[in-house]
Amino acid sequence: MAVLPTDAAPRAAAALPELQELLRLIDQGGSMLQARELASVATSAGALPVIGVTLGNPDPSVPALGFIGGVHGLERIGAQVVLAYLGSLVRRLRWDLSLHQQLESLRLVFLPVVNPGGVQAGTRANPRGVDLMRNAPQDADRGVPFLIGGHRLTRQLPFFRGPGGAPMEAESEALCRFVREELLGRPVAVSIDFHSGFGLRDRIWFPYARTRRPMRHLAEIHALCEVLDQCLSPHPYVMEPQSRHYLTHGDLWDHLYDEALSLDRGIFLPMTLEMGSWLWVKKNPRQLLSRHGMFNPLIEHRQQRVLRRHMAWMDFMTRATQSAFRWLPGPDTRIDHGEQALIRWYRRTVR
Numbered sequence: 001m002a003v004l005p006t007d008a009a010p011r012a013a014a015a016l017p018e019l020q021e022l023l024r025l026i027d028q029g030g031s032m033l034q035a036r037e038l039a040s041v042a043t044s045a046g047a048l049p050v051i052g053v054t055l056g057n058p059d060p061s062v063p064a065l066g067f068i069g070g071v072h073g074l075e076r077i078g079a080q081v082v083l084a085y086l087g088s089l090v091r092r093l094r095w096d097l098s099l100h101q102q103l104e105s106l107r108l109v110f111l112p113v114v115n116p117g118g119v120q121a122g123t124r125a126n127p128r129g130v131d132l133m134r135n136a137p138q139d140a141d142r143g144v145p146f147l148i149g150g151h152r153l154t155r156q157l158p159f160f161r162g163p164g165g166a167p168m169e170a171e172s173e174a175l176c177r178f179v180r181e182e183l184l185g186r187p188v189a190v191s192i193d194f195h196s197g198f199g200l201r202d203r204i205w206f207p208y209a210r211t212r213r214p215m216r217h218l219a220e221i222h223a224l225c226e227v228l229d230q231c232l233s234p235h236p237y238v239m240e241p242q243s244r245h246y247l248t249h250g251d252l253w254d255h256l257y258d259e260a261l262s263l264d265r266g267i268f269l270p271m272t273l274e275m276g277s278w279l280w281v282k283k284n285p286r287q288l289l290s291r292h293g294m295f296n297p298l299i300e301h302r303q304q305r306v307l308r309r310h311m312a313w314m315d316f317m318t319r320a321t322q323s324a325f326r327w328l329p330g331p332d333t334r335i336d337h338g339e340q341a342l343i344r345w346y347r348r349t350v351r
Contacts, residue, residue: 063321207251
């Protein structure tokens with residue numbers, strides 16, 4: 001995979017603030033960060049890079065955690081939350097011995113702006129009109145809602161999956177390749193994809209989006225949820241499968257999770273944080289007059305509050321990933337966690 005080209009900085013800085021901030025952090029991090037260009041995306045204003053950043057121990061035997069943002073360009077707050085956490089780590093690298101010790105046994109992966117063309121244009125889709133989170137080659141079970149669950153009718157409508165039989169979009173392929181290289185196949189790996197625009201609560205979603213059947217690692221998700229409730233309570237998050245709300249075709253995390261299952265090496269737990277942006281609208285109804293208002297806090301102090309709001313959880317997830325083998329269920333507790341999970345999330349009575 002190519003290293004970051006020297007001309008990426010001026011291209012990005014002239015394009016959008018999120019890429020400018022990412023390149024500034026890469027420069028500040030110096031030799032502690034590794035950055036590379038995963039793809040180049042053509043836009044009306046010129047090519048924009050998709051940039052991945054890594055830090056910590058590259059040994060594939062250590063756990064890894066990925067932070068992903070900017071998949072939907074209209075939801076800029078997702079990219080900004082990821083950048084805020086990366087920025088906090090870069091600043092701590094100057095003085096925090098405990099962070100350096102932590103990174104000896106942990107790999108951290110950042111892909112803050114998956115869809116730079118969409119962020120630049122303020123659109124959900126990429127510049128080719130494709131919704132990246134409907135772009136994987138997987139079809140869902142019956143019951144997918146019309147349009148919102150993904151379609152192949154026309155790129156003029158939202159939630160367009162891309163033409164049938166076509167390769168995945170460059171941005172989608174870059175994300176998948178980055179995850180394969182940095183996360184899949186490790187003993188334990190976790191990813192968090194940051195989105196906004198769903199309801200009044202902050203929801204942590206896990207697979208599946210394509211089916212209402214439980215994922216294979218439901219017991220592990222339940223054990224993580226239990227640790228979260230014990231260690232970060234009270235917290236604002238609702239943890240649940242995405243299928244509890246609606247099904248979608250082409251979900252990238254379903255695609256990558258199933259790929260991890262086929263490898264049969266280690267545990268991969270992909271999650272999505274859906275920030276409850278209706279809270280921002282409730283406090284400032286005038287946001288409805290802006291297409292960005294349903295997905296981003298438009299008032300500065302509320303934006304800063306959102307950036308701070310998730311820092312404790314992101315730090316918790318970093319520590320939980322590093323210490324995964326202390327809370328992952330063993331053979332003697334896995335069945336119990338699985339049964340509790342079925343009751344909690346699937347309303348099934350275990351007999």
